[in-house]
Amino acid sequence: MAGAVLVAMSIAWLEIGHTSEVYLGLSRSKGAKIPIGILGVQAAPELGAAAAVLRSIIESDLRRSQLFELVPLSGPVPAGPPDAARVKQAASGGVDAVVWGRLTRERDGGLLWEGSGYDGGNGSIVVQKWYRGQDEAAYLRSMAHKFADALVASFTGEKGIAESRIAFVSDRTGRSEVYVMDYDGAQAAKVTSDRGITLTPRWSPDRKLVTYVSYRDGRPALYSYVFASGRRWQVTKFPGLTMSPAWSPDGERLAFASNQAGGLNLYLVDGEGGNSRRLTFGAGDDLSPSWSSTGRQIALTSDRGGSPQLYLMNADGSDQRRLTFEGPYNTTPAFSPKGDWIAYTCRSGTYLQLCLISPDGTQRVQLTDAAWDNEAPSWSPNGRHLVFASNRAGSTHLYVIGVDGTGEERLTGDSGNDRMPAWSPF
Numbered sequence: 001m002a003g004a005v006l007v008a009m010s011i012a013w014l015e016i017g018h019t020s021e022v023y024l025g026l027s028r029s030k031g032a033k034i035p036i037g038i039l040g041v042q043a044a045p046e047l048g049a050a051a052a053v054l055r056s057i058i059e060s061d062l063r064r065s066q067l068f069e070l071v072p073l074s075g076p077v078p079a080g081p082p083d084a085a086r087v088k089q090a091a092s093g094g095v096d097a098v099v100w101g102r103l104t105r106e107r108d109g110g111l112l113w114e115g116s117g118y119d120g121g122n123g124s125i126v127v128q129k130w131y132r133g134q135d136e137a138a139y140l141r142s143m144a145h146k147f148a149d150a151l152v153a154s155f156t157g158e159k160g161i162a163e164s165r166i167a168f169v170s171d172r173t174g175r176s177e178v179y180v181m182d183y184d185g186a187q188a189a190k191v192t193s194d195r196g197i198t199l200t201p202r203w204s205p206d207r208k209l210v211t212y213v214s215y216r217d218g219r220p221a222l223y224s225y226v227f228a229s230g231r232r233w234q235v236t237k238f239p240g241l242t243m244s245p246a247w248s249p250d251g252e253r254l255a256f257a258s259n260q261a262g263g264l265n266l267y268l269v270d271g272e273g274g275n276s277r278r279l280t281f282g283a284g285d286d287l288s289p290s291w292s293s294t295g296r297q298i299a300l301t302s303d304r305g306g307s308p309q310l311y312l313m314n315a316d317g318s319d320q321r322r323l324t325f326e327g328p329y330n331t332t333p334a335f336s337p338k339g340d341w342i343a344y345t346c347r348s349g350t351y352l353q354l355c356l357i358s359p360d361g362t363q364r365v366q367l368t369d370a371a372w373d374n375e376a377p378s379w380s381p382n383g384r385h386l387v388f389a390s391n392r393a394g395s396t397h398l399y400v401i402g403v404d405g406t407g408e409e410r411l412t413g414d415s416g417n418d419r420m421p422a423w424s425p426f
Contacts, residue, residue, distance in 0.1 A: 040077025084123025091120030172416030
């Protein structure tokens with residue numbers, strides 16, 4: 001993978017007695033975006049196309065973060081890092097943050113990206129980064145994503161999501177397989193070749209592997225796939241159906257649904273499939289577990305009351321209680337990274353929509369209201385976005401939306417159907 005071999009170095013901001021990077025922490029009212037402008041990307045003519053790609057990706061990453069407002073800056077592009085006077089001149093129209101970059105060719109044929117971010121008020125440098133890579137699209141994308149995330153962290157104190165990834169299921173080759181792509185929909189790659197039905201990929205908390213459901217041996221079981229080594233193994237070997245895996249936040253346990261004892265109930269195993277423990281004993285079907293960020297609670301779907309609804313319980317199966325009461329069909333719960341919301345699929349009239357509910361059930365928001373199905377939401381690692389599946393274009397594809405209902409964007413568009421997305425952790 002390009003990101004694994006990309007060498008990154010940073011120049012630190014010097015303070016008396018120690019070295020650290022500055023977090024500018026620009027103050028703004030809730031929901032307000034930081035005005036940011038790119039003063040330019042300096043590059044030799046033969047690198048002009050590559051520099052344009054870098055700039056475009058950085059701008060898109062900053063826009064998608066929902067933390068910045070991009071403002072055009074005029075004037076010539078400085079050949080070297082701009083001084084404070086030039087930065088303040090560029091920011092005089094009300095820009096709080098200024099970005100400058102330079103792309104050069106190294107002696108070994110590789111590329112060197114130098115990017116800097118400045119305080120528009122006093123012209124001081126806030127963050128400066130160097131990234132080395134090859135003259136290939138994957139390396140350019142990795143450079144751009146890393147730098148965009150560095151800008152987000154330095155100007156806001158939040159972690160950026162540009163280097164996160166999304167796993168999903170697609171039948172674009174004629175068979176249902178697991179794919180992984182960049183968070184913006186680029187560089188989708190098939191990671192399974194099971195030649196059967198695959199379902200519900202889920203990331204481990206360390207992002208090293210995905211666990212998913214596969215029918216590769218005739219009946220559905222859980223499998224795990226490690227990205228670095230390509231190792232794959234069958235996690236569960238229970239009779240009957242096994243479905244909807246979910247990793248605990250500490251990476252020690254997998255919750256899943258199985259009908260090995262009759263109806264679908266929730267179970268726990270360790271990462272290798274051992275130490276099985278049953279969690280629910282309901283008369284109905286229990287499935288689609290989702291862990292809270294603390295690992296203390298699990299949200300689930302159950303039809304024990306007659307129709308699919310969301311329930312909440314402690315991680316040991318105790319204190320089970322119904323969470324949703326509005327609407328005849330509520331399913332696929334997904335705890336937010338902060339644990340303050342649960343996103344889920346709700347039926348509103350004829351169509352499936354995206355809804356949010358607080359864990360105590362006191363607050364409920366219907367996020368979408370459309371004449372098509374929107375379903376299976378998964379949270380971005382910073383809790384600001386949801387990726388979901390929608391059939392609005394005929395076939396089912398993946399889309400992203402801000403939790404405030406803005407910034408909706410289509411991510412996939414190949415032939416076939418893309419479903420069951422899972423956004424990676426940081």
